[in-house]
Amino acid sequence: MAKVSLDRLKKQFGSSVAVSDFSLDIEDGELVAFLGPSGCGKTTTLRMIAGFISPSAGSIVIGDDDVTDLPVHKRNTGMVFQRYALFPHMTVGQNVSFGLEMHKVPASERDKRIGDALAMVRMESFKDRYPRQLSGGQQQRVAIARALAIQPKVFLLDEPLSNLDAKLRTEVREEIRTLQRELGLTTIFVTHDQEEALAISDRMAIMYDGKVQQVGTPEALYENPANLFVADFLGKMNFFQGKTVDDGRFVTDKGHALTVDTARPSTTQVGVRPERIALSSDPATANALPGEISNIVYLGAVIDIRIRLDTGETVSCQMPNSAASAQPSLATGRRVHACFRPDDCMAFQGEAA
C-alpha cells in the first residue's frame, strides 16, 4: 500500500471552479472519507486521483511516484463506482479477469487472483453467473473484488453503497471496513452520508463549495467543528445567534443570557448538540431556557423532543429511548426548561445557514 499526497489540487470546468486548493496527506493503510453535500467536488477530486480527470493545477503523489500526469492504468488504483459498472455480457469471473488482463497479469496467475478476490467478498460460488442474476449487494461485492484483484496501491470508492437498501448498506459498509483493515488498504471513500462517513473512516475531509473545510477523526470533527458549515452539516445542532457581552457571557438576539465557556468577543453563534440538552422542571444549571414541549418524534433507539421556547425559537433535544421512558410525564404541552452546560456550548463566527 502507499501514502497519497494531494497538493493544492484544483479543477476548473470552463469558468466554474469545482475543486480548489485541496491539500491532504493520506497515510499508508488509512481510510479517509470525503464527505460533503451534492456538488461540493468530492467525485471530481476522486476522479483526479484515479486519473479520469486531469487537474487544472496541483499534484498527486502515490507512494514515491508523482502520478499527476500518468494515465489511469499506470496509477495502480482500484476504483468502485456507485453503479457497480460490471459488464453485463460477462460472467462474474470474466468481469474480475478483465481488470487483470488490462493490468497485464499473466494468464497463469489470473485464476488464482480471481478466486482469491472473490473469496475476499464471499462470492466464489457465483463465478459463472451474469450480473443480472445477482442482487445489488452481490453486484457491488463483485465490483469490489474486481477493484481489489489488481492489488491496487490505493482503493477508491465513489458512493459505493448508495444503491443499496439501508440494512445492506450497513452490512457491505462493515465488510469494506473489515477488508480494508485486514489488507491495510489505503482507501478514499466518497459519500454524502454523514453517518456512513462517521462509521467507516479513520479521518474525514469535510468539503463544501470545492474546498476542504476541516480534516480530522470523526470524533474530533463532531466534538470540535471548525466552523459553522461543519457544525451544521455533521450531526444536528441548535444554534443561538447573538453577541458576547463579556468573558463567558453571551446574549442571544432573543434576550437569553447564556454562560458559554468558549465565548470570544468575535462569537456570533453558539451551538449546542441536541443530546447535550436536558429537560428539567426545576433547573439547576447556568443555562435553562423555559418553554413547552411542542413535538415528540419517536426514532426507535432515540427520542427527538422539540421545545418551543417562550421567546419563540424551537430547540431540539434528543435522548435515548431508555431515558425517555424513565420520564413518564413526557408529553406535548408540558412546561420544561431546556438546560445545557457552559462546556457543552460551541462558539462560532458568522451567520448560520
Ligand SMILES: Nc1ncnc2c1ncn2[C@@H]1O[C@H](COP(=O)(O)OP(=O)(O)OP(=O)(O)O)[C@@H](O)[C@H]1O
Ligand atoms: N465534466 C464537468 N463539466 C462541468 N462541470 C462539472 C463536470 N463535472 C463536475 N462538474 C461540476 O463540478 C462541481 C463538483 O461536482 P462533483 O461531481 O465533484 O460533486 P460531488 O460532491 O461529487 O457531488 P455528488 O455528491 O452530487 O456526486 C459541480 O458543480 C458539478 O456541476
